[in-house]
Amino acid sequence: MALLKIRNLTVEFDTAQGPFRAVDGIDVEVEEREVLAIVGESGSGKSVSMLAVMGLLPPTATITADEMTYDGRDMLKMSGRERRQIIGREISMIFQEPISSLNPSFTCGYQIEEVLERHLGLKGKAARKRALELFESVGIPDPARRLKSYPHQLSGGQCQRVMIAMAIACKPRLLIADEPTTALDVTIQKQILDLLMKLQEEYGMGLIMITHDMGVVAETADRVSVQYKGRKMEEADVLSLFENPQHPYTRALLAALPENATGDRLLTVADGWEGVQ
Amino acid sequence: MSVILEGRNLTRDYVVSGGFLRGAKTVRALHGISFALEQGKTLAIVGESGCGKSTLARILTLIDPANTGELLIEGKPIDIREQKVTPELRAKVQIVFQNPYSSLNPRQKVGDVLTEPLIINTDVPAAERRERAEAMLQKVGLERQHYNRYPHMFSGGQRQRIAIARALMLNPKILVLDEPVSALDLSVQAQVLNLLKDLQDEFDLTYVFVSHDLSVVRYFADEVMVMNAGEVVEHASRDAIFANPQHEYTRTLLAATPIADVEKIRERVERRKALFEKA
Numbered sequence: 001m002a003l004l005k006i007r008n009l010t011v012e013f014d015t016a017q018g019p020f021r022a023v024d025g026i027d028v029e030v031e032e033r034e035v036l037a038i039v040g041e042s043g044s045g046k047s048v049s050m051l052a053v054m055g056l057l058p059p060t061a062t063i064t065a066d067e068m069t070y071d072g073r074d075m076l077k078m079s080g081r082e083r084r085q086i087i088g089r090e091i092s093m094i095f096q097e098p099i100s101s102l103n104p105s106f107t108c109g110y111q112i113e114e115v116l117e118r119h120l121g122l123k124g125k126a127a128r129k130r131a132l133e134l135f136e137s138v139g140i141p142d143p144a145r146r147l148k149s150y151p152h153q154l155s156g157g158q159c160q161r162v163m164i165a166m167a168i169a170c171k172p173r174l175l176i177a178d179e180p181t182t183a184l185d186v187t188i189q190k191q192i193l194d195l196l197m198k199l200q201e202e203y204g205m206g207l208i209m210i211t212h213d214m215g216v217v218a219e220t221a222d223r224v225s226v227q228y229k230g231r232k233m234e235e236a237d238v239l240s241l242f243e244n245p246q247h248p249y250t251r252a253l254l255a256a257l258p259e260n261a262t263g264d265r266l267l268t269v270a271d272g273w274e275g276v277q
Numbered sequence: 278m279s280v281i282l283e284g285r286n287l288t289r290d291y292v293v294s295g296g297f298l299r300g301a302k303t304v305r306a307l308h309g310i311s312f313a314l315e316q317g318k319t320l321a322i323v324g325e326s327g328c329g330k331s332t333l334a335r336i337l338t339l340i341d342p343a344n345t346g347e348l349l350i351e352g353k354p355i356d357i358r359e360q361k362v363t364p365e366l367r368a369k370v371q372i373v374f375q376n377p378y379s380s381l382n383p384r385q386k387v388g389d390v391l392t393e394p395l396i397i398n399t400d401v402p403a404a405e406r407r408e409r410a411e412a413m414l415q416k417v418g419l420e421r422q423h424y425n426r427y428p429h430m431f432s433g434g435q436r437q438r439i440a441i442a443r444a445l446m447l448n449p450k451i452l453v454l455d456e457p458v459s460a461l462d463l464s465v466q467a468q469v470l471n472l473l474k475d476l477q478d479e480f481d482l483t484y485v486f487v488s489h490d491l492s493v494v495r496y497f498a499d500e501v502m503v504m505n506a507g508e509v510v511e512h513a514s515r516d517a518i519f520a521n522p523q524h525e526y527t528r529t530l531l532a533a534t535p536i537a538d539v540e541k542i543r544e545r546v547e548r549r550k551a552l553f554e555k556a
Contacts, residue, residue, distance in 0.1 A: 033553055041462035042433075185325040186489060190533035201552060212463060215492070215535025218542050222549065239546055242539050256467040258496035259536060265474070266467035266496070 002029045003174055003206045004053070004091075007067040011048050014060045022048045022061075024230040028208075032173065035200060035207045037221035037238070039214065039253075045230035046210050050176050054093055055083060071173070089119045092167040096179040098159035102151040108162045109147030115169045134165040138195060157188035161195070168199055174206040175199075181216065193220060214257055218242060226250050280352070281483050282314040282337065282370075282451055287346035289332050306332045308507045309346065314500070316450070319477070319484040321498035321515075323491065323530070329507040330487045334455045337485055338372040350451070364398035371444035375456035377436035381428040387414070387439055388424040394446045409446065416479075417442045418472060434465035438472065445476065453485045458493060470497060491534045495519055503527045 011023040023045040030036045040046040052063045053075070068075045070086060078086075095101040103111060112131045116122040122130055128147070135143035138161045151159055160180060167175055177196060181189035197220060200207045209220050217224055217238065225235045226249065234247035245251045254260060255267035289307040306329045314320045322330045335341040336348065342358045349355065350369055371394075374380040381390060391410035395401050401409070411421040417438040428436055437457060444452055454473070458466040470493070477484060488494050494501060494515070501518040503511045503526065511524040522528045 041464060186491070186533045187325060187529060189535075193535075201549075204553075213535065214463070214537045218537040219535045219545070222546070237546075239539070239542055242537055242542055253463060254537070256464050257537060258467075258470070258490075258492045261496045265471055 001072055002069075003032050003034075003071060004028065004030050004208075005067060005069045006049075006053070006065055009049055009052065009063070009065040009068070011045070011052050011057065012062045014062075019062075022230055023052070026227070026230070026232055028225070030174065030206045030208055032206050033200075033204045035197075035209060035220055035222045037209045037211060037217045037224045038227060039211055039217055039224060040227035041212055043229065044227040046227050047178050050093070050178060050208060050210060054087055054091070054176070056093075088115065089170040090172055091174045091176065092170070092172040093176040093178065094160070094163045094167045094180050096182050098156055098163050098183065099151060101163055102159055104151055107148055107150055108154070112147075112162070112166050112169060115166050119170045130169075131165075134169055135162075138162075138165045138168075138199075139191075140165070155188075156184055157192065160184065160188075160192055164192075164195065164199070168203070171203055172205060174208070176208045176210070178210045179212070180209075182211075182213070189216075196220070214254065226253070279316050280313045281316040281350070282485070283347075283349040283352075284310050284312050284333075284337070285347040285349070286311055287333070287336060287343040287348065289329070289336060289341070290344050306507050307336075307343070310504075310509055311346075312502060312509070312512060314483060314485065316483055317477070317481050318499045319486055319497060321486045321488055321494040321501045322504060323488060323494055323501055324504035325489060325530075327506075328504045330504055331455055333504075334372065334453050334485065334487050337451075338370050338453045339366065340372075367394075367398050368447035369449055370451045370453065371447060371449040372453040372455060373437070373440050373444050373457050376460050377428075377433055377440050378460070380440055381436055383428055385428070386424070387426050387428065387431075390428070390439060390443050391424075391446055394443065398447055410442075413442045413446060416445070416476070418468075432465075433461055434469060437461060437465075437469055441469075441472070441476070445480070448480070449482070451483045451485065453487070455487045456489070457486075459488070459490060466493070473497075491530060492536070503530065 006028040009023055009026045010021065012019045012021050026049050028049065038046045051057050057063065065076060070091065075083065102108065109131055112134060113127040116127045116130055131147055132143055135146060140146050140158060140161050154162065180196065181192050184192060193216065211217060221238045223235065223237050224241045226233045226247065228249050233249045236246065241250065245254055252267065258266065287307055287310045288305065290303045290305050293302045293304055295301045310333060312320065322333060324330045336343050339355065339357050339362050342356065347354050355366065388407065388410055391413060392406040395406045395409065411424055414421060414423055419435060419438055428439065431439065458469050461469060476482060486498055498515050501513065501515050502509055503524065505526045511518065511522065511527045518527060522531055
């Protein structure tokens with residue numbers, strides 16, 4: 001059975017110019033131990049669909065779906081209380097800007113202990129001990145000292161490690177990573193991706209990797225869903241997607257990669273695709 | 278081929294103000310950078326955040342002075358601490374910044390963005406300023422009627438085209454591109470890179486291309502200068518850097534850059550399959 005299954009998800013925002021449809025009939029299915037990459041450019045609705053699952057969209061958003069189940073439980077019919085039992089504990093999320101997703105007024109240790117208390121009921125020494133273990137497991141150097149640090153005292157890569165530690169604090173079964181390495185340098189990106197993949201394999205989590213970077217897709221995904229303007233263009237396992245892309249949009253995206261340049265010019269999505277649209 | 282831009286042992290210090298009861302400290306952002314760039318070529322400056330690449334870009338654009346060392350444009354030494362930057366000098370080097378959302382004034386119409394360099398540095402009459410700006414809009418793939426619009430009416434890629442147009446208004450010889458495509462989507466990135474290549478051919482421009490993305494650099498540059506902690510660790514032709522990197526840090530950077538290579542994906546998929554079957 002799929003860990004998360006969404007059928008025909010639509011998200012609309014109320015705007016001054018009338019409703020704007022950011023996600024238009026998307027299906028998402030992710031199994032346990034599977035890494036699903038959702039790729040798309042800005043405005044493709046890749047983040048919005050996952051924020052809808054997490055219940056993090058503003059009240060101006062209208063979310064409809066034929067089906068949204070987590071582990072066989074219907075998330076559409078759940079009360080807020082039931083949902084909060086799952087969100088943050090069994091499904092957790094990390095975001096793009098690590099420095100701005102942590103609260104600058106509290107120490108990293110306080111913020112991770114808050115998660116542990118809220119979801120696992122750990123307090124005092126037990127929470128501190130678990131926080132220390134988590135910091136060690138995500139490879140934060142000198143973890144005891146870092147627990148007492150404020151986010152601004154850490155680098156972007158370190159902050160992202162703290163975010164990951166918070167996200168895996170309750171051993172989630174599904175982790176959603178929204179552009180986790182976009183704000184980071186390449187060498188740090190590599191470390192963070194390696195860490196995420198190590199944790200995914202260790203815990204057997206389902207992982208949804210939202211990204212715009214085909215290189216990141218190539219290095220992490222089992223299955224890939226390509227989105228454009230709120231619609232799914234193509235879904236395939238990672239190897240067939242790169243070897244034999246079916247949809248013209250996917251082909252155009254791959255051709256726009258600088259490493260696939262033939263001769264002196266890059267193909268652009270407009271060159272290869274506008275006609276099909 | 279003539280050398281158009283040369284740096285000799287450029288250094289730059291920043292003074293970091295200390296806290297209460299703590300003295301100010303100086304941080305050396307550049308430790309003696311030397312290079313020479315030929316007319317019409319593209320030099321890529323590669324490195325991670327904090328390596329000094331943007332500091333160097335600001336020195337080359339005559340925004341900030343170097344603390345020591347010599348900067349030569351067309352063989353003439355330039356020291357902006359000693360001499361005022363003349364309009365002629367300004368017209369030689371221009372810059373395009375990383376983020377087109379913050380490098381354009383939201384209260385300035387596109388026409389004013391483009392004509393301002395002419396007003397400040399030349400005495401071209403108004404009618405001709407407008408004509409040149411409209412022609413430049415067409416050159417960068419926009420339309421003449423965009424002259425009266427505001428930046429918020431454009432997408433990220435279009436804004437970067439406006440920023441490029443602004444930089445070209447004075448017919449510069451050298452264009453410093455400080456991460457010009459890193460804020461853009463993949464497909465838009467391809468369009469802007471193509472545009473930059475076309476413009477380079479048309480105006481015989483020399484590019485200093487600051488970037489952290491090695492796959493873009495590989496496509497775009499003639500020479501590559503890899504920087505780490507304010508020092509140049511390796512400087513060679515593009516082919517040499519990618520085929521046979523000499524310095525440890527260059528190798529680390531190359532290894533960390535994700536690439537979409539089918540064989541590598543196949544290997545990874547096999548490994549994961551074996552891992553989960555065992556479990």
